Amino acid sequence: MSGQALLETKMLTKHFPGVVANEGINFVLEEGEVHCLFGENGAGKSTLCSCLFGYYRPDGGSIEFKGEPVKFRSPRDSIRYGIGMVHQHFVLVDEFTVLENIIVGTNTEKWSLDLEASENQLKNICDEYGIDLKFNSLVRDLSVGEQQWVEILKSLYLKVEILILDEPTAVLTPEESNKLFKIMHKMGQNGISIIFISHKISEVMLADRVSVMSKGRLIDTVFPRETTPQELTNLMIGREVKLRVIEENDNEYDRSYPILSINNLKYKNKYGKFALNDISLNLYSGEILGLAGVSGNGQKELFESLSGNLNPDSGTISYEGKEIQGRSSRVFMDLGIGLIPDDRYREGLVSDFDISENIILGWQRLNDYTKGFFLNRNNIKRLAEDLIKKFNIMTPSSTVPVSHLSGGNAQKVILARELNHSNKILLANQPTRGLDLGVIEYVYNQIKLKRDEGFAVLLASEELEDLINLCDRIAIISDGEIKGIVEAKSTSIQDIGLLMAGQSETSA
Numbered sequence: 001m002s003g004q005a006l007l008e009t010k011m012l013t014k015h016f017p018g019v020v021a022n023e024g025i026n027f028v029l030e031e032g033e034v035h036c037l038f039g040e041n042g043a044g045k046s047t048l049c050s051c052l053f054g055y056y057r058p059d060g061g062s063i064e065f066k067g068e069p070v071k072f073r074s075p076r077d078s079i080r081y082g083i084g085m086v087h088q089h090f091v092l093v094d095e096f097t098v099l100e101n102i103i104v105g106t107n108t109e110k111w112s113l114d115l116e117a118s119e120n121q122l123k124n125i126c127d128e129y130g131i132d133l134k135f136n137s138l139v140r141d142l143s144v145g146e147q148q149w150v151e152i153l154k155s156l157y158l159k160v161e162i163l164i165l166d167e168p169t170a171v172l173t174p175e176e177s178n179k180l181f182k183i184m185h186k187m188g189q190n191g192i193s194i195i196f197i198s199h200k201i202s203e204v205m206l207a208d209r210v211s212v213m214s215k216g217r218l219i220d221t222v223f224p225r226e227t228t229p230q231e232l233t234n235l236m237i238g239r240e241v242k243l244r245v246i247e248e249n250d251n252e253y254d255r256s257y258p259i260l261s262i263n264n265l266k267y268k269n270k271y272g273k274f275a276l277n278d279i280s281l282n283l284y285s286g287e288i289l290g291l292a293g294v295s296g297n298g299q300k301e302l303f304e305s306l307s308g309n310l311n312p313d314s315g316t317i318s319y320e321g322k323e324i325q326g327r328s329s330r331v332f333m334d335l336g337i338g339l340i341p342d343d344r345y346r347e348g349l350v351s352d353f354d355i356s357e358n359i360i361l362g363w364q365r366l367n368d369y370t371k372g373f374f375l376n377r378n379n380i381k382r383l384a385e386d387l388i389k390k391f392n393i394m395t396p397s398s399t400v401p402v403s404h405l406s407g408g409n410a411q412k413v414i415l416a417r418e419l420n421h422s423n424k425i426l427l428a429n430q431p432t433r434g435l436d437l438g439v440i441e442y443v444y445n446q447i448k449l450k451r452d453e454g455f456a457v458l459l460a461s462e463e464l465e466d467l468i469n470l471c472d473r474i475a476i477i478s479d480g481e482i483k484g485i486v487e488a489k490s491t492s493i494q495d496i497g498l499l500m501a502g503q504s505e506t507s508a
C-alpha cells in the first residue's frame with residue numbers, strides 16, 4: 001500500500017426507481033491495496049463497483065482516477081484505465097477452451113493470434129501466482145470456481161491495474177478461497193489494486209482496509225487490524241448484535257431406522273452431466289443433517305428429487321421403507337415433507353399473490369381452506385394472521401402481495417407455510433441466503449425447534465460455520481457426489497474444506 005489515492009469517488013449517488021442504491025459515497029482505493037467492501041445484501045456494494053467499472057452511470061458526484069475527474073460511459077472506458085471486473089455471473093463462451101476465451105477478444109488490435117507466445121505468457125502468469133488451469137479444457141466442462149480462475153487469469157493477462165471482484169468466494173471451496181487471498185495479496189505486492197466484495201467477516205479480516213456499507217451509504221473505512229469482527233459487524237448493522245456462538249450440541253436421536261433413505265440416486269442433466277452421481281444418504285427423525293458445498297453441485301437436483309419435483313434416472317428414495325422416487329410432489333407433501341427452495345421468488349412464492357394466498361399455496365385443497373367449490377377466505381385469513389404474528393412477519397396486513405415484502409419477510413412466509421403444513425421432514429436449501437443477521441438467527445431457531453419436535457431436517461448451506469453450529473451430521477457434496485459424512489461435533493471448517501476439494505474420502 002502506498003497511501004496514494006488511485007481511484008476515488010466523491011459524493012457518488014446512484015438511484016434506481018424507488019431505491020437509493022448509493023448515496024453520497026466517498027470511497028478511496030489506494031495503490032496496491034486489497035480493499036474489502038463489506039455489507040449486508042442490498043447495501044449497495046455491487047452498485048458502487050458497477051459505477052467504478054462504467055457499467056452504471058452515477059446520477060451524482062464524481063469519480064477520479066489519480067486525482068483527475070473521469071467519466072466512464074461504459075466498461076470500454078474503464079478498461080482503458082486498466083480497470084477489470086469479475087462479475088458474480090461470468091461471461092465466458094462455453095464452447096471455447098480456456099485459452100481461446102482468454103485470447104480471443106483480448107487481442108483486438110491485430111488478428112495475428114500468436115497462440116504460442118500467448119500461451120507462454122499465460123503459463124508464466126500461472127506459475128508466478130500458482131494458478132492451476134488446463135488451457136485446453138472447454139469452459140463448459142469447468143466448475144464455476146474454475147471459471148472464475150479463468151476470469152482472473154484473463155485480467156492478469158490484460159495487465160489490469162485495478163481488479164474488482166464481486167463476491168469471489170461465493171463459488172469457491174474454503175481451500176480455494178484461501179488460495180485466492182494469497183493471490184490477491186501477491187497482486188497487491190505487484191502493484192495491482194484490488195476491490196473485493198464480501199459479507200463474510202472472516203474474509204473481511206484478511207483485507208488491508210475495509211469499507212463498511214449499509215443501506216446505500218459508506219459508513220466508514222477502517223484497518224481490520226485496528227478493529228474486531230464484533231465492531232465491524234456492529235458498524236454494518238448499525239446496532240449491537242450478538243455474533244452467533246457455538247453452543248454445546250448434545251442432541252440424542254435414534255440412528256437405527258431412517259425415516260428417509262436415499263440409495264444410489266443418479267440424474268443426468270440436459271448437458272449430459274451427472275448432477276446427481278450415485279448419492280446415498282439416510283435421514284433420521286430428530287436430527288439435522290447438513291449438506292455442505294458450493295451451490296450448483298447437485299443440491300438443487302437432490303432437493304427436487306426429495307420433494308417429488310424431479311424424477312431421478314435411477315436409484316431409490318424410501319420413506320419409512322416404502323419407495324416413493326418419481327411420485328408426484330403431492331405424494332411427498334402428503335407424507336409430511338416440507339420444502340424451502342433456494343430461489344424463494346421463483347419457486348417458493350407467487351409474487352403477485354398476497355400473503356394469505358401464499359400461506360396456503362399448494363394446500364388449497366385441504367378441507368380447512370375450502371367451502372364447497374370455493375376457498376374459505378375466513379379460515380385462510382385467520383390462519384395467515386396467526387402465522388404473521390407467530391413468525392413476526394413485518395406487514396400491515398395479510399392481503400399485501402408478497403412482492404412488496406423484504407427478502408427476510410418473504411422467506412418467513414415460506415417458512416410459515418412449510419412448517420405449518422409439514423410434520424415429518426423439512427428440506428431447506430440455502431434458507432438463510434441474503435437475509436439479515438436477525439432473521440438468520442430466527443430461521444435457525446425455528447429449524448432447531450422442529451428438530452427438537454422430532455422432524456428430520458436436511459439443511460444445505462454454503463456457510464460452513466453455521467452448519468457446524470447447528471447440525472448433528474454434515475454430508476459434503478461436490479460435483480454431484482457425497483464426498484463424506486462427518487459428525488458436526490468433531491469436525492472443522494478445514495476438514496470439510498478438504499472433503500469439498502475431494503482430497504479425502506474418509507467418512508464418519
Ligand SMILES: Nc1ncnc2c1ncn2[C@@H]1O[C@H](COP(=O)(O)OP(=O)(O)O)[C@@H](O)[C@H]1O
Nearest residue numbers: 016019021039040041042043044045046047048
Ligand atoms: N439494476 C437495478 N435496478 C433496480 N434496482 C437495483 C438494481 N441494482 C440494484 N438495485 C437495488 O439497489 C440496492 C443495492 O443493490 P446492490 O448494489 O446489488 O447491493 P449489494 O451488492 O450490496 O447486495 C438494492 O435495493 C437493489 O435491489
Ligand SMILES: [Mg+2]
Nearest residue numbers: 045046047166
Ligand atoms: Mg451484490
